[in-house]
Amino acid sequence: DDHPFQINEKGHLEIGGLDTIELAEKYGTPLYVYDVSMIRENCRAFVQTFQELGVRAQVAYASKAFSSIAILQVMKQEGLSVDVVSEGELYTALQAGIPAGKIHLHGNNKSIDELALAIKNDIGCIVVDNFYEIDLLEKLLAEHNKEIDVLIRVTPGINSKTHQYIMTGNEDSKFGFNMHNGQAEKAFQQLQNHDRIRFKGLHCHIGSQIFETDRFIKAVDILFKELAEWKNQYNYTPEVLNFGGGFGIKYTNEDSPIPLNLYVEELVNSITFHIQKLNMPMPEIWIEPGRSIVGNAGITLYTVGSTKEIPGVRNYIAVDGGMTDNLRPALYQAKYHGVIANKAGLPNTKEVSVAGKCCESGDMLIWDLATPEIDHGDILAVFSTGAYGYSMANNYNRFSKAAVVFVEDEVDKLIVKRETYKDILRNDLSYE
Ligand code: LLP
Numbered sequence: 001d002d003h004p005f006q007i008n009e010k011g012h013l014e015i016g017g018l019d020t021i022e023l024a025e026k027y028g029t030p031l032y033v034y035d036v037s038m039i040r041e042n043c044r045a046f047v048q049t050f051q052e053l054g055v056r057a058q059v060a061y062a063s064k065a066f067s068s069i070a071i072l073q074v075m076k077q078e079g080l081s082v083d084v085v086s087e088g089e090l091y092t093a094l095q096a097g098i099p100a101g102k103i104h105l106h107g108n109n110k111s112i113d114e115l116a117l118a119i120k121n122d123i124g125c126i127v128v129d130n131f132y133e134i135d136l137l138e139k140l141l142a143e144h145n146k147e148i149d150v151l152i153r154v155t156p157g158i159n160s161k162t163h164q165y166i167m168t169g170n171e172d173s174k175f176g177f178n179m180h181n182g183q184a185e186k187a188f189q190q191l192q193n194h195d196r197i198r199f200k201g202l203h204c205h206i207g208s209q210i211f212e213t214d215r216f217i218k219a220v221d222i223l224f225k226e227l228a229e230w231k232n233q234y235n236y237t238p239e240v241l242n243f244g245g246g247f248g249i250k251y252t253n254e255d256s257p258i259p260l261n262l263y264v265e266e267l268v269n270s271i272t273f274h275i276q277k278l279n280m281p282m283p284e285i286w287i288e289p290g291r292s293i294v295g296n297a298g299i300t301l302y303t304v305g306s307t308k309e310i311p312g313v314r315n316y317i318a319v320d321g322g323m324t325d326n327l328r329p330a331l332y333q334a335k336y337h338g339v340i341a342n343k344a345g346l347p348n349t350k351e352v353s354v355a356g357k358c359c360e361s362g363d364m365l366i367w368d369l370a371t372p373e374i375d376h377g378d379i380l381a382v383f384s385t386g387a388y389g390y391s392m393a394n395n396y397n398r399f400s401k402a403a404v405v406f407v408e409d410e411v412d413k414l415i416v417k418r419e420t421y422k423d424i425l426r427n428d429l430s431y432e
Pocket of ligand 1: 062065083106205207208209244245246247288289290291292328387388
């Protein structure tokens with residue numbers, strides 16, 4: 001199937017049992033709409049698989065994929081922890097009522113303010129990325145007379161098959177302590193037996209939108225190679241191992257993702273193999289999925305405006321959003337699938353390319369999409385926009401950010417208001 005959503009008797013696309021055309025009329029476009037029951041299913045696939053395997057685990061939602069009060073409240077309801085990478089994400093998580101002990105802070109250049117906010121609130125874990133950060137952390141912990149749990153982020157030197165910009169585990173990466181040149185071990189030596197830093201274990205994240213489980217298993221193998229040495233040399237065994245996120249989802253029919261429980265099962269299997277071999281107790285396993293929790297649960301609705309036919313070349317249709325609400329096609333050449341939501345039951349007779357409305361030739365959302373005949377005012381639904389859509393939205397050309405609606409049990413609820421032009425001018429000051 002092209003997408004997981006229903007079509008109603010009017011031939012309109014539905015989400016969560018509601019007519020997308022009615023949602024577009026009620027809230028305007030562009031509009032992000034999430035099926036909350038799908039988000040919950042994704043959360044539960046991860047959490048329950050660990051439970052069924054009898055493995056102590058923390059599933060932390062990577063809130064960079066989509067952070068807002070409402071989505072984090074859903075994560076709280078589902079019992080997930082939350083991974084944040086900035087003071088803004090940390091502040092949002094605290095405001096959403098996520099227990100501080102379930103918040104993990106990431107970042108390759110954490111500021112003093114970020115670290116201080118984390119320390120003052122006694123968050124669950126700081127994932128330390130570099131030596132400068134260790135220095136800052138030591139100073140701040142002493143200043144605030146606090147202790148904190150820490151993981152060391154290591155870079156296993158794996159090239160994951162994904163776009164270069166979302167590759168993070170390779171040797172030449174801005175993230176983490178490299179393993180092959182002794183940096184990781186040096187950080188370990190510095191933090192082991194620290195009086196204020198409670199060193200819990202290792203973290204690694206090999207990249208994003210990855211389908212091949214062998215990449216994750218490779219990361220496990222590399223981590224355990226190091227851990228075997230640390231066990232020999234220092235008699236060390238980790239309490240926690242965090243394997244990050246990156247589990248791939250389906251955007252178009254070119255993608256063939258595997259069910260979420262399989263990622264967990266394969267990860268746990270390979271960890272079990274190593275701990276048995278090394279005669280170690282099973283550590284707590286943490287993961288940080290973002291995209292695989294919210295990605296496929298979100299769609300974006302747009303209104304079709306102008307069209308341009310270049311005979312023998314291409315049919316353009318332009319919509320009322322674009323790279324301001326979905327930067328991924330322009331930034332990563334990411335591919336998306338869509339349908340004309342008010343004609344979802346009709347056969348496709350045309351091929352169009354969907355342009356945004358920014359003053360930028362690269363502002364194209366979809367190339368070569370099969371559709372029925374197009375009329376001005378049609379509603380286009382683009383699928384799998386739930387991750388890194390709203391969170392990477394921007395105000396280029398002074399477009400206001402679109403609204404976000406949650407749908408659950410056939411009830412729709414506005415959870416992020418549409419930005420107004422007043423909002424856009426909020427920080428502008430006069431110079432006359
Ligand atoms: N943990 C760490 C340390 C990460 O760096 C990331 C993503 C995640 C977890 C979550 O990865 P996910 O499960 O969502 O794949 N803006 C890009 C993705 C950047 C991902 C950065 N790190 C995109 O739109 O594809």
